[in-house]
Amino acid sequence: MKYRLLTKEQLEELHAEFSKFLATQQIDAKEWKSIKMENPTVADEELAIFSDVVWEDVLTKTSFLDHISENHMNLFECSETEISRIYIKLNDVTKSFLKSEDFKWFVKNPFHTSIEYFKATKKYDSDRNLELFKLIELGSVISKGELYSSISQLID
Structure with missing residues (x-):
């Protein structure tokens, strides 16, 4: 992980963006629930990747x-x-x-x-x-x- 995980509050604010991110990985809401329950390590990895993508975008735009x-x-x-x-x-x-x-x-x-x-x-x-x-x-x-x-x- 390049940066840090987004906070729970930040993730809640970015719910729609996270859903789109999961869709690009061919993961729908039902499958995401299943991943969180059955394979939390994979879920954590997805959250880490998403967090890095968000941070990278925000920081690149920061002046x-x-x-x-x-x-x-x-x-x-x-x-x-x-x-x-x-x-x-x-x-x-x-x-x-x-x-x-x-x-x-x-x-x-x-x-x-x-x-x-x-x-x-x-x-x-x-x-x-x-x-x-x-x-x-x-x-x-x-x-x-x-x-x-x-x-x-x-x-x-």
């Missing part, structure tokens, strides 16, 4: 990731060959990027002395999608890139 914590923000732009990162450090420990009023303060005061910016770009060390998956597993979320684009224009 931006955000990871926001109390005093740090990591914003990533993920091209095909390299990843660009904007790192923002909030040195004022009385404020938090996770608090709405503090985030609004940050937006209004982006050049305050308590805020540091760093920007870098690097080629992927290994498989692009695996690197993005690792970032997601560490807490990054897929985004549309609005924050990355805004901050990038601000500091360039």
Whole structure:
């Protein structure tokens, strides 16, 4: 398995897609129930294959990731060959990027002395999608890139 199994909630959301996936393997609903009961190892393998297919599709379409914590923000732009990162450090420990009023303060005061910016770009060390998956597993979320684009224009 390249990634990880989808959660039960994710699988429930993708029920229709999973049914189509099984159909491509010539497995109908009745046969799937039988496989789950009589051969759970095969059922687990099918779920693993489906999970990898879904993750691969999602990660291939991913262009931006955000990871926001109390005093740090990591914003990533993920091209095909390299990843660009904007790192923002909030040195004022009385404020938090996770608090709405503090985030609004940050937006209004982006050049305050308590805020540091760093920007870098690097080629992927290994498989692009695996690197993005690792970032997601560490807490990054897929985004549309609005924050990355805004901050990038601000500091360039």
